[in-house]
Amino acid sequence: MIDSGTMLTQLPTKLYDSLEQEMRHSIHLELTKDPNQFSNLCYKTKSDDVGAPTVVFHFDGADVTLKTFNTFLRVSENVLCLAFAPTDDLPIYGNVAQMDFLVDYDLKEKVLSFQPTDCASY
Numbered sequence: 001m002i003d004s005g006t007m008l009t010q011l012p013t014k015l016y017d018s019l020e021q022e023m024r025h026s027i028h029l030e031l032t033k034d035p036n037q038f039s040n041l042c043y044k045t046k047s048d049d050v051g052a053p054t055v056v057f058h059f060d061g062a063d064v065t066l067k068t069f070n071t072f073l074r075v076s077e078n079v080l081c082l083a084f085a086p087t088d089d090l091p092i093y094g095n096v097a098q099m100d101f102l103v104d105y106d107l108k109e110k111v112l113s114f115q116p117t118d119c120a121s122y
Helices: 013-026
Strands: 009-012 042-044 056-059 062-065 072-076 079-082 084-087 101-106 111-116
Touching: 009 013, 013 079, 013 084, 062 111
Parallel strands: 009 084
Antiparallel strands: 042 079, 056 062, 072 079, 101 111
16 A cells, blocks of 8 residues: 555564564664654664665666665754655555655556656756
């Protein structure tokens, strides 16, 4: 499900666990706790560039390459957290992952597309 009203992208638990493990392996920053308790994986940093691996979502007919701000959420001045959560329920592609993309749902043609854009320019 793609939901602009859900903040974090919710992945099946096994997939989430693999993603979190890859992030922990790739990012060499000090771990910290999320002061808001939204995320399981947070880093102490003022930089938005954490050296994270690229995350790509593969939808039928659309591959979406996320930028760091689609993958990590700044929760305080010094804390950046993974914008994903595990779920044993329906997976949801949340609104942080959708930032700076024009998302088009063509229900008639059953086509989904993501167009990178600078939403701040509108």
